[in-house]
Amino acid sequence: MPAKKNAKVPKGTRDFDPQEMAIRERAFSIVTSVFKRHGAVAIDTPVFELKDILVDQYGEDSKLIYDIADQGGEILSLRYDLTVPFARYLASHRITNMKRYHISRVYRRDQPSIERGRFREFYQCDLDIAGEYPSMVPDSEILKVLIELLQELSSVSEFHRRRLGNYVVKISNRKILDGVFKVCGVEEKDLRPISSSIDKLDKMAWEEVKKEMVDAKGLDEGVADAIGELVRKKGYPKELLAELKTNSKLVESCGTGFEEMERLFQYLESMNILESFSFDLSLARGLDYYTGVIFEAVLMSDETSVGSIAAGGRYDHLVGKFSRREVPCVGCSLGIERVLTIMREAELEMVAEKGGKIRVPEIDVYVGSPSSGERLLNERMRICSSLWEASIRCELNYSLNPKMNRQLEYVGKQQIPLLVIVGEDELEKGVVQLKDLAKKKNHEVKFEELVASIKTILEPIEA
C-alpha cells in the first residue's frame, strides 16, 4: 500500500469552509452592488499571463511573482494584481474607454502573516476607469466609490461599524512627490528608487528610511534631510495645499500636480466626501506604474492607523506598454481579505452577543419518516423530488431505519423550519404530516397539496 499523501494546503493559502464562503458571498455582493451602481461592468482574465507582460511592472516586488514551470510552450506567470491584466486587456481588445470591475484572486510569494490577513493567494476587488476624460473627473468618481465601499461594508451592523467605520484616505500625487524629490536635488534616474524608500515610511522610522536612502542608494545626506522636511507634511487637503503653494520653487517643480489636486479637492467637496481625506506627502505607493493621483485608505483606531484596506491611483502609461495607443486610467483596489477578516470578527461577536448562528446551509424542509422500511425511503424520494421540482429547498432522511428523535434533533440544530413526516399510515391515506416547528403546529396534508401548503407557510418567513 502506498504511503498516505500529506493533506496540507500550500504555504500561505487556505481552504474556505461553508461559513467563510457565506461571509465572502455577502461581502462580494455589497462590493458588486456598489460597483454596478456606478455603471461598471465585469470582466475576467486568465489566472496566468505571459511572463513578459508582468516583467518590470512592480518595482522591487517583482521577485514575488509565481512562475509556471516550463513544460514546453509559452513562459507564464500567475497574475500579481488585476491592474496589469486590465491594461493588457484594453490593449488586446483595442478598447479606449471602459469602466470595469474585476473581483478575482491574485498571487504573491510574500511572507504570509495570518494575523495581518496576508496570504499568498488572495482576492482583490478592483474598479478602474479607462479613457480620455477631463482632468480629475474619473479620479473623483473612483474616490467616491472607495468611500461608498467603506461606508456600506461598515453599515452591515453596529459591530461592523465599530471595526470598519473609522478610516482616513491618504491622498497625494506622483507629480508632487517627484517634484519634492527634484526640488530637493534628486536626479531623474533616482526618482523611483527614492520613492520606494519613502513608501516604507508607514512601517519604518524616518531615521531608518534615511539610512536606506543614504547608505544603500547613495543619496546625499543634505538632500535626504530636505526630503524629510517635506514628506512629513500632512493635513487637511485645502489647508496643506495652500501652505505648499507658497513654495513657488516646489510648485514649479511639480508640473500640473498642484492644479490637479486643487481641482480634485473641489470635486471631492462637491461629492461631499472631502472630510474623509488627508493630503499626505509621505504617501508614495510601491508600484512603478502610477503617474498622477495616488491614495491609500487606512483603518484608524483612535488616532492610530491599524493598516491599509484599499489603495490606488492614476496610471496613464501602462496601456502604452502593450499598445501604440495610450489609454489613461485610474483605479482603486479594495484589500478585501483584510476587510473579510474584520467582518468575520464582527459577525462572530454579533452572534455571540445576540445568539443564533451564521446559518449555512439554508434548507426549508426536511422529509423524514417515523419508522423503518425501505418502501418509505422511496416515498421520501418521491416527495422530495416533487418539492425540488417546485424549487423548494429540502433534504430527505437517507436512512433505511430513521429514528424520530434523531430527526427532530437534526432539524432543531440546523434551524430547519418545516418537517414532513411520511409513515405507513400516512402512505395508506395518501397524506403526510407537515410540522411547522416555529409555530409548533401540525397539519395533515394530502400529497397533491403539499407544495401549496409549504409555500403558504414559507412565504411570510421569506418576506
Add this chain to the structure above:
Amino acid sequence: MPAKKNAKVPKGTRDFDPQEMAIRERAFSIVTSVFKRHGAVAIDTPVFELKDILVDQYGEDSKLIYDIADQGGEILSLRYDLTVPFARYLASHRITNMKRYHISRVYRRDQPSIERGRFREFYQCDLDIAGEYPSMVPDSEILKVLIELLQELSSVSEFHRRRLGNYVVKISNRKILDGVFKVCGVEEKDLRPISSSIDKLDKMAWEEVKKEMVDAKGLDEGVADAIGELVRKKGYPKELLAELKTNSKLVESCGTGFEEMERLFQYLESMNILESFSFDLSLARGLDYYTGVIFEAVLMSDETSVGSIAAGGRYDHLVGKFSRREVPCVGCSLGIERVLTIMREAELEMVAEKGGKIRVPEIDVYVGSPSSGERLLNERMRICSSLWEASIRCELNYSLNPKMNRQLEYVGKQQIPLLVIVGEDELEKGVVQLKDLAKKKNHEVKFEELVASIKTILEPIEA
C-alpha cells in the same frame, strides 16, 4: 523606449468581456440555486495544490497537469479538477460527511479546441456527497441534481430548450465493467489499462480500440472479442439489467455491481427520472479513482450524441489516500463551458429573432446638462452623489462641454430609462428636468425630491 509587450493571452485561455460575464453570471446563478435547493454548501480551495496530491490520480491524463516553477519552497501544481481537492479538503479538516458544491476554474495542458469549447483554463461546477450512507441513496440524489441542472438550464427560453433539452445520461458501474473484463479473461493488473482503451469507444471505432488493446496492451485477441461482445450492449436500464442477469458467470464476477444497479434504478424510478438514463456497458470514464456507479450526460441531436456535458461517479477510496479514515463519496461535475457556449448561441439567436440586446451595464439614470460650464460638472457630481447614496444606479456626463444630442444618443443606445438634466436656469430655481424616456414625459423636480421621484418611476419597471 522599450519594445511593446505582446498583449496576447496564453494559449488555450481567454478574457471574458462584460457580455460573456453577464451570461456566466446567469448560468452560475441557476446552477447554484439547484445545488442550494438540495442543501449543498459551498467551499473553495487554493488554485494550486502540493504536486504530490495530484500525482497518480488521473491515469494517462496526468501529463496534462500544469506545474508551478520551483522558486524555492514547496513543489506545486495547478488543480486539474475539483474532485481530488475535495478529497484532500475532507482529509485536511477530518470531515466525514458533507454535501458540498464547488464552482471554480481548473487547468489542463490539453490541445485547445475553441469550436468544441475545450480550453486550458475552464470552470467546473461540482456537487459531491461524502459520507457513509445506505447504498445508492446519495448516488440517486446526485443523479436527480444532474437532471434538474439540465432541465433548468434548458428552460431559460425556447431557444435554450431547442439546444439543451435533448439529452441522455449513460450510466454504468465500475464493478460491472471490471466484472465484464474479468469474466472475459483480463488479469487484475490489466483492468485499468483496458478500461482506458474502452473509454475511447465514444471517439474511436471498435476495431481501433481492439487494435490498441491487442497491439499496444498485449491483450489476447479472443479476450478482446469477448469484451467487444459485452461492452457494446446498451439500452433501457431495467431491460438490459434483466438480460445481463441471465449470465450467471457475469453476475458472480461483478460482486455487488448488479445489486447496486437494481437498487439505483428503483430509486431513479421513485424520483421519476429513470427514463432519462441509458444503461451502457461501453461507459468506462478515464479517471482512475472511480469505484462504483459512473455516468455521463450527453447532448443528443436526433439520435446522435453531440458531446458530453456532465459526468461523475462514486469514488470510495480517494479520501483514504490522504487519511487513515476512508470517506466514501459520489459526485457529478457539470461541463459548464460547453453549456455556456450553447447558451451564448441561444441568447444570440433569441436577440436576433426578438430584437433588443444582451444589456450590460444596467444603469437607471444618466445625469447631464444642456450647456457648457464647469460649475455644472460640480452640480452633476453633487446630484449623482445623492443618487448613489440612495442606491440608485446612475452615471454622470464627465464632459466640461456636454452636448445635448450626444447625451440623448448615449442614453438611447444604452437603453437608460431616465435622464436628469441640470442647467444654469434649473440651478437658479433649485430644480432639475427629469425625463422619463420610455413614457416620453418630462418632469421638473426639486433637488430635494429627486430621489423620491426617481424611485416612484423606477419601481414599476423593476417589479
